[in-house]
Amino acid sequence: MIVETSASIVGIFLSIALPWFTGNLVSRYFLGPGYPASLYLGHGYLLGNVAVIVWMGLFDVVGVPLYFWPILMAVLATGVIFTFLVNRKVPTHRVTMPCPQQIHKARLKTGPSIAQWMVAGLLAVLTLIQLKFIHDEILLRPTFPWDAWRGWEPETLQHFNSRSLSADMQTVSNYGAVASQVHLWTMLAAGVDKAAVTHIPWLLAYIAIGLTVYGQLRIRFGVLQSALGSFACLSLPYLMIHASLAGYADIWLTLAFTLGVFSIALIRKQGRSSVLMLVAIYIITTLLSKRAGLPMGLSLLACMFFVLVRWTPARAALVASVPLFLSAFLIATTKGYFHLNIELPLLGLLEFNESYIRLPLLSKYTFDVSLNLWPYVEAVFLYANWHLGTFLLVACSLALVFRREIVARVAVHVFAMFSALVFILGFFLALDPDSAQDQTALSRTLLYLSPLLAYTITSIACSAFLTSPRARDSVSC
Amino acid sequence: MTGADTPISNREFLRALLVAVVALGISAALVIGGYLLAFPLLHSEFLPQRDSASSFSLKGKDFTPVVAADGGYEGDSIVITALAEGRPDDQAILMRKVRLRASDYAFLRYDLEGRHPGLRVMLFWKTVAGGDTPHYSELDNPGNGLQYHNLRRSEEWDGEITELAIGFFGDLRGGQTELRGVRLEPYGARSLLGTIWGEWTHFKPWDQKSINRYVGVSEGALLYPTPIAAFWLAVAACIALGWYWARKRMRATPTYRLAPGLAIITSIAWLALHGLWLHKLWLQNQETRYLFHGKSVHERRLADWDGEYYEFAQKVKDALPDDVDRLALLFIERDMFEPFPQRLRYHFMPDVKLDFIRQITPGRVRYIASEYSYLLIMHNPDTPHLDIQSLLDEYRYELTGNDAVLIQNGVGTLLRFQAAPAKHTGERA
Numbered sequence: 001m002i003v004e005t006s007a008s009i010v011g012i013f014l015s016i017a018l019p020w021f022t023g024n025l026v027s028r029y030f031l032g033p034g035y036p037a038s039l040y041l042g043h044g045y046l047l048g049n050v051a052v053i054v055w056m057g058l059f060d061v062v063g064v065p066l067y068f069w070p071i072l073m074a075v076l077a078t079g080v081i082f083t084f085l086v087n088r089k090v091p092t093h094r095v096t097m098p099c100p101q102q103i104h105k106a107r108l109k110t111g112p113s114i115a116q117w118m119v120a121g122l123l124a125v126l127t128l129i130q131l132k133f134i135h136d137e138i139l140l141r142p143t144f145p146w147d148a149w150r151g152w153e154p155e156t157l158q159h160f161n162s163r164s165l166s167a168d169m170q171t172v173s174n175y176g177a178v179a180s181q182v183h184l185w186t187m188l189a190a191g192v193d194k195a196a197v198t199h200i201p202w203l204l205a206y207i208a209i210g211l212t213v214y215g216q217l218r219i220r221f222g223v224l225q226s227a228l229g230s231f232a233c234l235s236l237p238y239l240m241i242h243a244s245l246a247g248y249a250d251i252w253l254t255l256a257f258t259l260g261v262f263s264i265a266l267i268r269k270q271g272r273s274s275v276l277m278l279v280a281i282y283i284i285t286t287l288l289s290k291r292a293g294l295p296m297g298l299s300l301l302a303c304m305f306f307v308l309v310r311w312t313p314a315r316a317a318l319v320a321s322v323p324l325f326l327s328a329f330l331i332a333t334t335k336g337y338f339h340l341n342i343e344l345p346l347l348g349l350l351e352f353n354e355s356y357i358r359l360p361l362l363s364k365y366t367f368d369v370s371l372n373l374w375p376y377v378e379a380v381f382l383y384a385n386w387h388l389g390t391f392l393l394v395a396c397s398l399a400l401v402f403r404r405e406i407v408a409r410v411a412v413h414v415f416a417m418f419s420a421l422v423f424i425l426g427f428f429l430a431l432d433p434d435s436a437q438d439q440t441a442l443s444r445t446l447l448y449l450s451p452l453l454a455y456t457i458t459s460i461a462c463s464a465f466l467t468s469p470r471a472r473d474s475v476s477c
Numbered sequence: 478m479t480g481a482d483t484p485i486s487n488r489e490f491l492r493a494l495l496v497a498v499v500a501l502g503i504s505a506a507l508v509i510g511g512y513l514l515a516f517p518l519l520h521s522e523f524l525p526q527r528d529s530a531s532s533f534s535l536k537g538k539d540f541t542p543v544v545a546a547d548g549g550y551e552g553d554s555i556v557i558t559a560l561a562e563g564r565p566d567d568q569a570i571l572m573r574k575v576r577l578r579a580s581d582y583a584f585l586r587y588d589l590e591g592r593h594p595g596l597r598v599m600l601f602w603k604t605v606a607g608g609d610t611p612h613y614s615e616l617d618n619p620g621n622g623l624q625y626h627n628l629r630r631s632e633e634w635d636g637e638i639t640e641l642a643i644g645f646f647g648d649l650r651g652g653q654t655e656l657r658g659v660r661l662e663p664y665g666a667r668s669l670l671g672t673i674w675g676e677w678t679h680f681k682p683w684d685q686k687s688i689n690r691y692v693g694v695s696e697g698a699l700l701y702p703t704p705i706a707a708f709w710l711a712v713a714a715c716i717a718l719g720w721y722w723a724r725k726r727m728r729a730t731p732t733y734r735l736a737p738g739l740a741i742i743t744s745i746a747w748l749a750l751h752g753l754w755l756h757k758l759w760l761q762n763q764e765t766r767y768l769f770h771g772k773s774v775h776e777r778r779l780a781d782w783d784g785e786y787y788e789f790a791q792k793v794k795d796a797l798p799d800d801v802d803r804l805a806l807l808f809i810e811r812d813m814f815e816p817f818p819q820r821l822r823y824h825f826m827p828d829v830k831l832d833f834i835r836q837i838t839p840g841r842v843r844y845i846a847s848e849y850s851y852l853l854i855m856h857n858p859d860t861p862h863l864d865i866q867s868l869l870d871e872y873r874y875e876l877t878g879n880d881a882v883l884i885q886n887g888v889g890t891l892l893r894f895q896a897a898p899a900k901h902t903g904e905r906a
Binding site for chain 1 (some may be wrong): 485486490590610683685686687688689690691692693694696701702703704706707710711733736739740743744746747750751753754755758759761762765766768769770774779781815816817820822823827830832904
């Protein structure tokens with residue numbers, strides 16, 4: 001590891017390990033037992049960092065200066081409490097679904113073939129190469145991305161310098177707490193501010209995304225299929241760029257949104273209240289990531305609604321009419337028939353008229369409609385951001401037509417992508433077409449969906465082709 | 478790994494691998510063949526207007542250095558060992574008078590050694606119609622050796638060409654660059670495929686746009702690799718399915734028996750794209766290591782893309798008294814707001830807060846003179862030598878005897894206002 005000599009290696013190690021340990025326990029508590037360790041680890045990394053952010057916020061509110069060791073002790077105490085809670089909790093909603101690997105284990109006596117070892121080995125080698133490249137980039141390069149040095153890192157440096165969450169010089173409005181405070185936490189741990197090693201959480205966020213996709217697939221599929229899905233996700237160039245050029249909040253929002261959707265997909269299998277709590281944490285985390293977290297948080301809410309409602313034809317018709325009603329309302333408002341002007345308590349003014357929309361706590365967006373769809377085609381199908389991901393998603397959608405029993409298994413993930421795309425397209429088409437035309441923001445918002453893309457492709461392909469009929473019949477999760 | 482859930486034996490795997498490789502091979506032949514057949518119909522502008530058009534070759538020794546610090550001829554090649562000083566980059570230009578029709582040639586084949594990301598290479602040309610006005614097209618960087626360039630990328634490649642030149646800009650990094658030769662070629666399958674491959678393997682180091690999207694090809698490329706790979710995969714999958722169907726095993730074999738072949742086809746196509754990406758990432762890794770490996774934090778910042786601004790910030794910090802923790806910055810032209818003033822602010826953090834960054838106006842100069850003790854004036858990088866007295870005269874501020882220019886270089890000027898109060902009130906202009 002190439003680390004600046006002035007940075008505290010022990011501090012950095014503890015700043016990663018203890019919150020991750022705590023987050024792991026928190027995820028075990030909320031998800032319940034029986035899931036793959038990798039899934040807990042994926043959740044655990046973000047939850048651990050959320051715990052750190054919460055503790056830093058509490059310290060700051062009560063006026064305690066932000067120093068590494070007291071916060072670490074508070075996080076450790078949280079871990080101890082959750083250790084107790086996890087061991088005490090009676091698993092009322094234990095995962096009872098038989099997993100295919102268990103069925104096959106019982107059915108097949110033979111071990112993995114040489115071919116399977118070769119594929120697994122190839123994936124492992126490629127993943128290690130990728131991690132090495134990202135590792136070098138993060139630990140060698142000074143802060144690189146524009147928004148980081150231009151926007152939030154100057155504020156983080158002030159936080160570090162003043163050991164508080166206040167800053168005399170405001171430099172940013174677009175970023176929330178997550179990326180900047182995770183970075184602040186590593187600065188506090190390292191004892192230095194501008195060292196490249198303080199960007200190491202971006203590498204870990206990338207790893208956490210891989211673990212999460214692997215773990216979620218592992219619930220239903222075997223090691224090799226899950227590893228393929230996870231590799232598909234980790235090999236996406238654009239995700240690797242956001243890990244390598246550490247500094248942006250997008251990878252954190254990607255992680256939070258993915259974990260939120262995966263948690264929602266588990267609601268029916270697990271006790272609702274505990275997983276709902278987890279989803280609530282992720283919704284708040286998406287909102288705290290950056291402005292773009294608002295539509296992602298709303299998508300998670302829509303997903304939760306989608307899962308929790310007992311669907312009857314009447315309710316489905318009612319819900320289907322909502323977008324139509326909203327569209328009609330939107331058109332009528334932009335044509336000048338309505339004006340909305342509401343002062344929301346604690347939040348501020350919500351304004352909606354023919355010229356602009358003002359969202360409380362966020363910003364004012366002027367309507368600037370453009371229906372030029374070419375940038376979307378470029379970002380989705382032509383650019384090398386996602387390798388073959390979007391093409392395979394289209395192909396897998398065709399598989400859903402022929403194998404309709406698979407639809408239920410990926411319905412939440414597809415719905416999440418769809419609802420997020422509605423927000424993304426609505427934003428770029430109606431409010432900010434320039435940042436889509438010049439490709440400064442479009443791919444970045446699509447990044448949030450990339451782990452779901454890899455998961456959905458793998459899940460559909462494995463369900464349709466790779467799983468034997470016997471295993472298919474016995475899998476109901 | 479249990480692996481037991483994937484019911485495939487080694488024999489089945491090898492059979493599926495064979496089917497996949499054959500299907501992908503046939504698919505590649507069909508896709509490439511189809512593209513080569515369709516290309517002249519889709520892009521008639523690449524075809525020469527005369528049937529007699531033939532390639533035009535120049536060896537390295539046929540060029541004359543018009544701008545270069547050092548170098549010479551070695552056999553048929555020309556070697557550059559040092560670049561001449563220039564702005565914004567050091568440079569060398571090799572020129573050759575010619576007389577040829579642009580419409581005869583669609584591709585440039587060139588043989589060059591000593592390329593790296595710090596050295597940009599450009600093709601220049603002059604035309605009869607354009608007179609002395611040079612046109613240029615930047616050559617992609619797919620690496621050393623024989624490479625191709627699409628001349629039709631530039632609309633100015635037109636008319637009667639009177640002069641060709643190859644320009645090198647940037648830094649030789651202690652090495653040398655060798656031009657062995659260039660050849661202008663009419664449309665041909667080999668040069669077309671060579672050009673596309675060069676555009677796909679072109680490497681450009683990270684820049685500030687890298688975080689926005691990953692295009693995967695150079696600007697102006699003929700084809701994107703992603704849809705081509707998708708098409709290649711789709712045709713191969715159809716061939717594999719056809720093979721299964723032809724052997725009438727579709728009905729006898731459970732659906733999942735098709736899976737290994739399709740999975741391998743998909744994986745190979747995915748890995749082919751991933752290979753292109755990892756190749757670029759590897760080159761980027763070499764570039765990053767070249768710039769930053771084995772260096773202290775200070776040295777890395779000096780080696781970064783705005784090293785001179787970092788260095789300037791350190792000089793200013795050293796020149797400021799310990800009790801000064803705020804600074805104002807005025808830049809001269811409107812479009813200078815980004816990125817360098819912001820980079821300077823970042824480099825000053827956390828010791829000094831650059832909390833006033835604006836374009837220079839008479840009112841703002843007066844405001845800063847009254848509210849701040851020190852002022853940074855940022856120069857236009859293209860016109861670095863600034864007469865600060867004339868500039869301030871222009872903005873109706875007269876330097877007093879106690880005011881002083883503490884630092885002045887190509888980045889900016891640090892002014893001290895002696896008459897200013899020691900403390901900043903926080904009021905804004």
